[in-house]
C-alpha cells in the first residue's frame with residue numbers, strides 16, 4: 001500500500017515559475033522541475049535563514065521530510081546552475097493558505113454589504129440575500145423598503 005503523502009504548507013504561489021539561462025532558446029534547453037514546496041523550503045531555510053526545525057513547522061512536516069525536500073531542491077538548483085538548465089517551478093504536493101478559503105469561491109461576494117433603507121423613517125436593515133428590499137418591511141414603521149447604498 002502506498003502511504004499517502006501529506007500536503008506541505010506553503011504561504012503563497014511562487015513569485016516566478018520559470019527561470020532560464022540567458023541566450024539559450026527554450027527548445028534546446030534542458031529543464032529541471034522544481035516543486036513548489038522545494039522552492040518554499042529553499043526560501044525559508046536559505047533566504048530567510050530560519051532554523052530547520054522552524055521551517056518544518058511552518059510547512060507542517062517533519063524535520064526529516066523537510067531535510068529531504070531541501071536536499072532535493074538544492075540538487076536540482078545546482079544541476080541547473082552547473083549544467084545551464086532552466087528551472088520550472090511546478091506541481092508538487094502542497095497547500096496554500098488561500099486554498100482553505102476556497103469554500104464559496106466563485107459566488108458573488110456581498111461586498112460592500114448591501115442595505116435596505118426605509119424611505120419613510122430612514123431606518124437601515126441589512127439586505128437579505130435573494131430577497132429584494134422592495135419586499136422587505138421596515139422593522140420600525142412597517143413601510144416597504146428601498147435598496148440603499
Ligand SMILES: [Zn+2]
Pocket residue numbers: 118119120121122123138139140141142143
Ligand atoms: Zn421605517
